[in-house]
Amino acid sequence: MNDIKLVRLSTGEELITKLKSETDESYTLSKPAILIPAGKDQLAFGQWLPYAEIEDGITISKEYVIFVVDPVDDLKNQYSTSFGSGIVVPSTGAISGAGLKLTT
Secondary structure, rough: OOEEEEEOOOOOEEEEEEEEEEEEOOEEEEEEEEEEEEOOEEEEEEEEOOOOOOOEEEEEEHHHEEEEEEOOHHHHHHHHHHHHOOOOEEEOOOOOOHHHEEEE
């Protein structure tokens, strides 16, 4: 699977992560990062659970997940640059990133 997704938890945290696997009861997330508002139209990434060893991923019960959606290309590219392969996919449309500026 290994798709980059936005995951909103019941605690209100919004994560950007690679969705490693999914079962009827849970999601397994790889390299999760928390999205942090950093001013007007800006977001920052922070390491989620920096005090835990979750190199192989972390499994979260679906009862604690509000939604899972695809991020906009700019956000996906910034995540890939910061936490993933570094591969950036070029934008195909005239509208790019909904005006968000990303900081890490």
